[in-house]
Amino acid sequence: MPGPTFASLAEAREAVAAVVGCESEPTARPIVNPDLAGFTAEYAVCGSRVQIEWFSSSDARADAAQVYMDTSQPLAIVEGENWIVADLSLALEENWSGKDLDKVAQEIGGTYTVLNGFKQA
Structure with a gap:
């Protein structure tokens, strides 16, 4: 997975x-809490609808990314080694x-991915 590895959610x-x-x-x-699916992450928001998620491992990030990939909701996400940014x-x-x-x-x-018809205005 390209992109930097961040040492913390704040970073x-x-x-x-x-x-x-x-x-x-x-x-x-x-906004969305993958902890409900058994994933562990730390979360912050940017604005009111963009969520930043930081994971202690790339495996945890991959599991959470799969939750996004499996949804039918329109989303845009960026995935790094141990983080995800999702526009919900x-x-x-x-x-x-x-x-x-x-x-x-x-x-x-x-890696930037657009899912299920997400469009920037």
């Missing part, structure tokens, strides 16, 4: 914020978040 969020801008402190709670705007039936995850993938690395 991953800082890298994402440097590309697409996030408030200095998260103002919303995590359209899955929440809201307008696009305005956060360009393709740019995140290009600037900090990672």
